[in-house]
Amino acid sequence: MNLGRYVRRTTSHQPDAEAVVCGPTRLTxxxxxxxxxxxxxxxxxxxxxxxxxxxxxxxxxxxxxxxxxxxxxxxxxxxxxxxxxxxxxxxxxxxxxxxxxxxxxxxxxxxxxxxxxxxxxxxxxxxxxxxxxxxxxxxxxxxxxxxxxxxxxxxxxxxxxxxxxxxxxxxxxxxxxYGNRAAVMRKMVMGPDTRVGPGDRQILAGPVTHASGMPLLGILFAGGCAIVLPRWDAEDFLATVQRERATHAFVVPTMINTILALPDARAHDVSSLRQLIYGAAPMSPRRIREAWELFGPVLSQGYGCGETTSGVLFLSTEDHRRAIEGLDEELLLSCGRPRAEAEVAVVDDNGAPVPDGEIGEIAVRGPDVVPGYLNEPALTAETFRDGWFLTGDLARRRADGYVFIVDRKKDMIISGGFNIYAVEVESVLHQHRDVYEAAVIGVPDERWGEAVKAVVVPRAGAALDASELIEFCARHLARMKKPRSVDLVAALPHNPNGKIDRRALRDPYWAGTERRVH
The missing domain is CATH 3.40.50.980 (Rossmann fold)
Incomplete structure (x- = not known):
């Protein structure tokens, strides 16, 4: 096998077609x-x-x-x-x-x-x-x-x-x-929503060295054009869609949030888009509906990680349509169903599948799952068991195969003996019209061990009240799950991949304590 052969073959078919666009650079x-x-x-x-x-x-x-x-x-x-x-x-x-x-x-x-x-x-x-x-x-x-x-x-x-x-x-x-990368290529070109062929143009908005670059080989295999953004800017993204007549794009939810915050987002022509794929972090149903209203019926979602080389669960545009039209609203909380060659299970601590509806850990196996970590035999043995990769994501599976993430295993909050899932609380906070971004963590509490704290970024111009937010959560959650306190901040810390850095967020609250639960 040699993955470069596919680029050479596409070149023989269409040597003068654009393969890569990035800023002023255009490569045939x-x-x-x-x-x-x-x-x-x-x-x-x-x-x-x-x-x-x-x-x-x-x-x-x-x-x-x-x-x-x-x-x-x-x-x-x-x-x-x-x-x-x-x-x-x-x-x-x-x-x-x-x-x-x-x-x-x-x-x-x-x-x-x-x-x-x-x-x-x-x-x-x-x-x-x-x-x-x-x-x-x-x-x-x-x-x-x-x-x-x-x-x-x-x-x-x-x-x-x-x-x-x-x-x-x-x-x-x-x-x-190389086998993992070939599996991702097959996945991209076999999927009707992800195939980017001759005449198609996909925007890769994040670092192409990481998740945003996963579609590259599939694009080059099928003869499409990869439009690589030099840096992220919401206004520039919309202008690029309009100027380049982009048909596909891959973004993370934070990027969609910045687009929706633009006062003139509707001034751009985005009618060329057939697929706007988002992934790498949860996105609230409220934001999904707003994005659907702005971009039209083109949204789809992927779930995966570096150890699975790319997405292994997929929520299609049709799934989004069914949810938004009220036929199955719960789907907006799902990360989708397995696609292509990957097998996905929800398992207990012993690796046995849990019954549908019960919470377990997402496990994945297939040709796109990596064999392990470099120079980390102990971590590899802990994370890869009997051919399955244990993701660390806690989830439940519906009888029809849709998977619903409830939290990261290490982000679960244990308060008074009860398991509280941060993602569940965050999804409620994101329903509030004045919340731009939110993260929920456990902080030290002498009585309960951990207490639920929400750290919230208000929407621009909004005057949020912490006590009102707590009461808002209490109306939508069991009262034991509501935040005990809310901190309003200008911005949340993010890691280099654009995800909220919960470790950095938690550390100041646990500094000086004798016992740290995370």
Whole structure:
């Protein structure tokens, strides 16, 4: 197997079609194929071979797509470093990955060079030009002969080291194999909602080095165009949909929130969109309805993580329509049903499936599930059991297969002996018209052990009252589940992947306590 062959094949069918658009850069399939061959040849000229690791540290840009394709062609391992990480974390990831070459943009080149000592990196290639530790990207490509590179790979060969901190705060790398990446490609091109073929154009709004980049190989296989946003800006997203006549887009709920907050959101023509896929975090039914009203009947949702390589549960546009039209309103609380080749179960602590309607942990197995974590045998043994990946998400399954997440296992609050699920309380808070964003955590309480606290960001211009919010929750929840206190803040902390950082949110409340439950 060689995943780069699919890019070469699409190039032979439509060499002049656009493959990648990012800011002012527009690459045809012919250019993408040639540039990726040149880069693969150059890396081999540096002594790298199949299985060697190459790291990237850059914000979204077209060259990241070229790099990904080049590494597929050469059978190498890609270690994408999140561009929002600090120097100490970058240095740790370089050492952990064993990367021998690092490609970085101008904004991160100096930090990259400071992070190299102690790692196996011997060359730093600057996407925007040469630096003290190596040549510029353009010079590297110009010096290389564009010979086709096609290294055969096995399903089990590592392809990507997907670094994630999860809820522990500790960076770990899920080893995504070439077989995993091929399974994701099959999933994307087989699904009628996710296939992006000739004439179709998908916006990738988040970092393409991580979740937003998962559709890339499927797009290039089917002959579509990937429109990579250099950075997130709600106004720019709407303008890009209109200018590029985008047919598909992948966003996270926080992005939809910022779009809905724009006073002139309806001034843009978004009629070209056929699919707006959201995922990576929960989205309240209220926001879903608002997005449906703005974008039309184009919403769908995916659920997955780095260990499953992409989405394994899917809530279709038809599911959304049924819920919004009142035929099955509960579906707006669901993350969908299994799709493609993945198997999904809801299990107890012993790994046995729980009856429908009861709460258990989501477990996944299939060709898109990674074999484990890099250099973490104990964590791998704990998380991957009998072929199943244990996600840490608590959920219930309906008889017709729809799955409803109730909380993260580590985010569950135990107050007075009762299990309280933060997501359940947050979903009620998001129903309040003046709540922009909310997170619920457990804080120390001498009587109950933990008490429920809501940390809330008001909508712009809204005058929220904490006691009124508590009473609002009491009207929609059992009284033991309502927040005991509410803190109103200007913003919530988010991790580099855009998710609410509950660990950072909890830490100040637990500082100085003798016992910390999380």
């Amino acid at each position: 399939y012919a250019a993408l194929d040639e540039d990726s061959d040149r880069l693969a040849t150059a890396l081999r000229g540096l002594g790298l071979r199949k299985g060697d690791c190459v790291a990237t540290l850059a914000a979204n840009r077209a060259e990241l797509v070229v790099t990904e394709v080049a590494l597929y062609k050469a059978g190498m391992v890609r270690a994408p470093v999140n561009a929002r990480l600090g120097e100490r974390e970058v240095a740790h990831l370089l050492r952990e990955s064993g990367a021998r070459v690092l490609l970085a943009d101008a904004a991160h080149l100096a930090a990259a060079q400071r992070a190299v000592p102690g790692s196996e990196v011997t060359t730093v290639i600057g996407y925007d030009g040469p630096g003290d530790s190596g040549p510029g990207y353009a010079d590297v490509l110009a010096a290389a002969v564009p010979e086709p590179v096609d290294v055969d790979c096995a399903d089990e060969d590592p392809a990507v080291l997907h670094f994630t901190s999860g809820s522990t705060g500790r960076l770990k790398a899920a080893i995504q194999t």
